[in-house]
Amino acid sequence: MKIKAKNLLKKSFAKLGRLVTNRVGYIVIRILFVYSTLHIIFIAFLFGEYLAVFEGVVVLALFLFLTLKEHVISEYQKLTNEQREFIDEMQSTLELAAKQIKTCEKKSAASLRSVQALEKNRLEKENETRVTKKKRPGQTHP
CATH class of the missing domain: 1.20.5 (Single alpha-helices involved in coiled-coils or other helix-helix interfaces)
Structure with a gap:
């Protein structure tokens, strides 16, 4: 189930990435992703779902790492x-x-x-x- 969700998430972000062609839109999407991930982490923390909080932090860290890696490679x-x-x-x-x-x-x-x-x-x-x-x-x- 998790693998299907991850693949679906990857496909949806790939489609969204293809739709956004300019740099500003790309940055806005990244900011929205970080905001939504932080929001999910906060809500999971309020309901006591610490495993979901951990998963959200891992996803956010991975996203930020990949963003930084992409930036470093382009530089x-x-x-x-x-x-x-x-x-x-x-x-x-x-x-x-x-x-x-x-x-x-x-x-x-x-x-x-x-x-x-x-x-x-x-x-x-x-x-x-x-x-x-x-x-x-x-x-x-x-």
């Missing part, structure tokens, strides 16, 4: 989405930086080769001028 998913966006932005920034570094490496390598070539040409010219210049006899300074 975690938002945080995860924000982290994903941040990681994507950082990855694109790093890719751009890697391209710029490669460009700079190519330019610096080209500059180094040109400087080495100029130095080599300068040394070759100095060697040629030394070979072509001959000392005259009796001259102390070239």
Whole structure:
């Protein structure tokens, strides 16, 4: 009997949940559920049905726990989405930086080769001028 009642309660709340599409209606339904559960607990307490009070407290605690769990999971998913966006932005920034570094490496390598070539040409010219210049006899300074 209890299982049928629980299933019926689940089905009715599922149907009610599908009917309510906006967030405000969803919050109102949750508040009404908590209020009605507290009301049932109070009435059961007045009539001395302590087992019913205990069951109502368990149902209320379970409902609040599930609500909190749902809220925490949605916040975690938002945080995860924000982290994903941040990681994507950082990855694109790093890719751009890697391209710029490669460009700079190519330019610096080209500059180094040109400087080495100029130095080599300068040394070759100095060697040629030394070979072509001959000392005259009796001259102390070239």
